[in-house]
Amino acid sequence: MEQPRTAALRLLALAATALAASASSALAQKTYDPGASDTEIKVGNTTPYSGPVSPYSLIAKTEAAYFRMINEKGGVNGRKIKYISYDDAYSPPKTVEQTRKLVESDEVLLMFSALGTPTNTAVQKYLNGKGVPQLFISTGGSQWGNPKQFPWTMGYTPTYRGEGRIYARYILQNHPGAKVAILYQNDDYGKDYLAGFKDVVGEKYGKLVVAEATYEGNDPTIDSQILRLQASGADVFFNVTTAKFAAQSIKKMAEINWKPVHLLNSVSSSVGSVLKPAGFENAKGIISVAYLKDATDPQWKDDPGYKEWSAFMDKYFPEGDRANSFTVLGFCTARTLVRVLEQAGDTLTRANVMKQAADLKDVEVGMLLPGVTVNTSPTDYFPVEKEQLQRFNGERWELFGPIVTGE
Incomplete structure (x- = not known):
């Protein structure tokens, strides 16, 4: 017959095992908002594929290629990125229409790198009212760094x-x-x-x-x-x-x-x-x-960041214009978003995406100039703030002077 002390110890061990299993289950629990699942993360974008500023659509095309690369390598924490990008022709009413479609019909987890100041202004209140991240906007408007008034909106480039x-x-x-x-x-x-x-x-x-x-x-x-x-x-x-x-x-x-x-x-x-x-x-x-490295400048030919960008362009976006800075910017923004999603782990809620986006410390994304890194905090929604003056010599840009900031 089992002694009382032995029985008590065994019960205590069983209880501890059950508690550990419960804690492990809680830790392993995955939390999702619309647009996220065990297999997929939906990311929305609007950009002018048509109209007078259509050359800027190269940014979104580069981002799409970058996400293809990430998906081919297994995705982010095992999830593939589904990048849904619609043409808004740089027309604010069209931006409103397409953004509502992305949020309400496609049910994206977040909006990413939408282009244009007037176009993003047209949907800023809507997205903040819905609690949908308006992340790494592809425009330098100073209104994209106001977390008190618009906590769901964050810029990317220097203002x-x-x-x-x-x-x-x-x-x-x-x-x-x-x-x-x-x-x-x-x-x-x-x-x-x-x-x-x-x-x-x-x-x-x-x-x-x-x-x-x-x-x-x-x-x-x-x-x-x-x-x-x-x-x-x-x-x-x-x-x-x-x-x-x-x-x-x-x-x-x-x-x-x-x-x-x-x-x-x-x-x-x-x-x-x-x-x-x-x-x-x-x-x-x-x-x-x-604030970006000029891909046409031979000084970067042995630079690790340039080599990474160049290999990406060769394999995943060979039709992209390597002399165009938009392919560099698209690479940097997409890489930064992947970092945010990696940090978010299995808690793929819109609130956690914004929390992680506001917690980037000296992040290097390869094609930013030396001395320029991505930094954010709950009170600083301007990820890239440093720049350097440059002069075109007839063939390429030449940097001069110190790293400066206008903030």
């Missing part, structure tokens, strides 16, 4: 407003007596750059800036604006335009032999989609900022 401050400081330091002409798109994107410029020059703005011109995103040409700005006598030109209009402006300036100091926003600094169509000789001397 347009911060970039505007960098150019203003450059002008004041290097061309203090300048007469500045500014061209910008008449929407939140263009006005953000202008606001950053004004942050730095303040009351000097009226004296420093001798001419301003705007254009609409669906305008056929900006030739008349360039002629008007040249007539102002400006010797510094701050050019805030998207790819199509940037190429037009560079060509027109060469045609009329207008040669001011030319500051071009980084949105349109792509060698492949802007400078090459505009003519390398025409683009010589243009100044911009960079």
Whole structure:
């Protein structure tokens, strides 16, 4: 007959085993929101595959290729990424329609890297009201880093407003007596750059800036604006335009032999989609900022990050334009999202996705410039904030000066 003490010990051991099994079960429990399962993670995107800014769709195409690579290698924690990307033609009403479809019909876990300031603005309140992550937006609007008001929205690239401050400081330091002409798109994107410029020059703005011109995103040409700005006598030109209009402006300036100091926003600094169509000789001397490695620059040929990007392009996106910075940006954003999803583990809820996105510490994604890493926190929703000035030498960009921030 079993002694009472022995029986008690055996019961205690059984209880401990049961408790351990229960704890193990709890730890192994998987938690999902719509768009996630044991086998799949649905990621939504809108981008302009058609319309005047369709060249930017290369970012989404690169992201799609990156996710194909991840899926071929087994996915994220055993789950394949289903990337659903729709054309919004850079039209806010269309963005609203497509975003609602992605959330309510396709039931994506999150929205990722949707392109455009006016387009993302149109769905920001909707997504925040629904508690759907609006993650790593493909635009530098300063409103994408306001976690108190919009806790479900996070940008990725350095802000347009911060970039505007960098150019203003450059002008004041290097061309203090300048007469500045500014061209910008008449929407939140263009006005953000202008606001950053004004942050730095303040009351000097009226004296420093001798001419301003705007254009609409669906305008056929900006030739008349360039002629008007040249007539102002400006010797510094701050050019805030998207790819199509940037190429037009560079060509027109060469045609009329207008040669001011030319500051071009980084949105349109792509060698492949802007400078090459505009003519390398025409683009010589243009100044911009960079946070990405220029894939056309031979200085990176032995760089591990470049080699990784190049191998990815060779195998998974051979038709992609290797001279275009959009393929570099798409690689970086997609790789950062994969890091967030890895950190989320088996708790694939929308709240945990945002929690992990706000907990990135010195993350290197290969094709950011040396000294530039991804950093976020619950109060810092600007993942990439550092940049460096660069000048186009007629063949490629040359970096100069220190790493700077406009924030």
